[in-house]
Amino acid sequence: MKIQLWSIGKAHESYVKEGIxxxxxxxxxxxxxxxxxxxxxxxxxxxxxxxxxxxEEEIILAQLKKDDYLILLDERGKLLNNxxxxxxxxxxxxxxxxTCIFLIGGAYGVSKGxxxxxxFTWSLSSLVFPxxxxxxxxxEQLYRCxxxxxxxxxxx
Amino acid sequence: MKIQLWSIGKAHESYVKEGIxxxxxxxxxxxxxxxxxxxxxxxxxxxxxxxxxxxEEEIILAQLKKDDYLILLDERGKLLNNxxxxxxxxxxxxxxxxTCIFLIGGAYGVSKGxxxxxxFTWSLSSLVFPxxxxxxxxxEQLYRCxxxxxxxxxxx
Numbered sequence: 001m002k003i004q005l006w007s008i009g010k011a012h013e014s015y016v017k018e019g020i021x022x023x024x025x026x027x028x029x030x031x032x033x034x035x036x037x038x039x040x041x042x043x044x045x046x047x048x049x050x051x052x053x054x055x056e057e058e059i060i061l062a063q064l065k066k067d068d069y070l071i072l073l074d075e076r077g078k079l080l081n082n083x084x085x086x087x088x089x090x091x092x093x094x095x096x097x098x099t100c101i102f103l104i105g106g107a108y109g110v111s112k113g114x115x116x117x118x119x120f121t122w123s124l125s126s127l128v129f130p131x132x133x134x135x136x137x138x139x140e141q142l143y144r145c146x147x148x149x150x151x152x153x154x155x156x
Numbered sequence: 157m158k159i160q161l162w163s164i165g166k167a168h169e170s171y172v173k174e175g176i177x178x179x180x181x182x183x184x185x186x187x188x189x190x191x192x193x194x195x196x197x198x199x200x201x202x203x204x205x206x207x208x209x210x211x212e213e214e215i216i217l218a219q220l221k222k223d224d225y226l227i228l229l230d231e232r233g234k235l236l237n238n239x240x241x242x243x244x245x246x247x248x249x250x251x252x253x254x255t256c257i258f259l260i261g262g263a264y265g266v267s268k269g270x271x272x273x274x275x276f277t278w279s280l281s282s283l284v285f286p287x288x289x290x291x292x293x294x295x296e297q298l299y300r301c302x303x304x305x306x307x308x309x310x311x312x
Contacts, residue, residue, distance in 0.1 A: 015175035019289070022171055081282045125281040126237045127297055128311065133175070137293070141283055155284065 001092060002099045003033040003142065007135055008056055008106040009040055016136040023139035030146035035135075038063070040106065049108040057111040060103070069097045070118045073104050073138065075128055077121030082155060086145040088120075102142070104134050157248060158255045159189040159298065163291055164212055164262040165196055172292040179295035186302035191291075194219070196262065205264040213267040216259070225253045226274045229260045229294065231284055233277035238311060242301040244276075258298070260290050 005024070012020050012035075020035070027033045041047070041055040064070065069092055080088065092100050102122075105114070115121070124137055147154035161180070168176050168191075176191070183189045197203070197211040220226065225248055236244065248256050258278075261270070271277070280293055303310035 015178055019171035079282050082284055085283070124283065126235050127241070127280065127293075128238055128300070129293070130296065133293070133296055137283075137285070137289070140286065140289060144284070 001031055001097055003027065003031045004099060004101045005033065005035045005104075005135070005138060005142075006038060006060070006101055007035070007104040007131065008038045008060075009131055011037055012135060013132045016132050019136045020139050023136070023143045027139060027143045027146060030143075030150070033142070036063075050111075052106065053108055053111040053114075056106050057113045060110075060114055061117065064101070064117070065099070067098060069095075069100045070120075071100065071102045072110065072115065072118035072121045073102060073124060073134060074109060074115075074121050075123050075126075077123035079123050079126065082141070082144060082148060085122075085141065086148040089142070089145050090149055102138055104131055104138065107131070157187055157253055159183065159187045160255060160257045161189065161191045161260075161291070161294060161298075162194060162216070162257055163191070163260040163287065164194045164216075165287055167193055168291060169288045172288050175292045176295050179292070179299045183295065183299045183302060186299075186306070189298070192219075206267075208262065209264055209267040209270075212262050213269045216266075216270055217273065220257070220273070221255070223254060225251075225256045226276075227256065227258045228266065228270065228274035228277045229258060229280060229290060230265060230271075230277050231279050231282075233279035235279050235282065238297070238300060238304060241278075241297065242304040245298070245301050246305055258294055260287055260294065263287070 024033055024035065038059055041052065041059065044052055047055065089100070103110070124134060129137060144155050180189055180191065194215055197208065197215065200208055203211065245256070259266070280290060285293060300311050
């Protein structure tokens with residue numbers, strides 16, 4: 001199974017870049033994993049939130065394949081503990097999912113179309129994190145879950 | 157009110173240092189806030205978890221003042237959303253708390269003595285984060301809460 005980490009917006013900011021690279025590299029010991037940063041549409045700052053989300057939807061849907069398993073990170077999603085997240089990833093691998101995509105939405109979240117396309121909606125926390133920090137947390141958590149599945153020491 | 161961020165262990169690792177400094181600086185626009193890194197006891201690696209926690213308890217209690225309001229970060233604590241956390245901080249300021257201390261425990265958590273001394277136990281998430289990353293999340297969340305209390309744009 002391949003893992004892809006998609007995020008709308010700018011490149012990783014310097015305050016999270018080293019950590020994202022560190023944990024993504026470690027994650028790659030378990031699954032082929034890489035980031036796709038989807039730039040915001042042109043003139044994003046001049047668009048109303050709903051227009052922006054519609055534009056982002058077009059860009060995202062054009063890049064998704066039919067059998068991609070899409071996990072949307074959204075504060076209205078389901079909270080999971082580490083064991084539940086690890087089991088969730090194991091189930092995808094067991095399901096013969098080819099590509100599991102974790103999507104961090106844009107500044108205003110994502111459109112209804114993307115919400116409907118998502119196979120699962122996951123909330124990292126009852127706290128809201130900036131999107132850049134969510135990237136770092138996501139990379140670390142996926143690495144953590146893999147270490148749990150392999151009974152390694154990292155998580156204790 | 158002063159805010160102090162206490163953490164047991166090593167100095168900030170490079171992958172979180174820039175972010176911790178960034179958000180701590182911003183937090184300082186609202187409250188005087190700084191970090192105290194409490195080094196692990198000598199020979200920590202050779203101690204059993206309970207011995208280590210007892211040693212850490214001595215060090216921490218020796219540095220706490222009687223009227224310090226101690227918030228322990230622990231996965232068994234209460235989950236808060238941003239509004240609840242912001243209100244919690246506002247209440248401490250209204251209570252005339254002089255110093256509000258947020259404590260991130262050691263590798264095995266903290267002793268029962270510290271748990272009992274804590275005025276409040278807060279869980280950042282149903283996910284477990286490494287202690288270094290918890291420092292970054294804590295700094296960002298406290299800044300976020302201050303921006304909420306001032307009706308600023310950062311949180312939306």
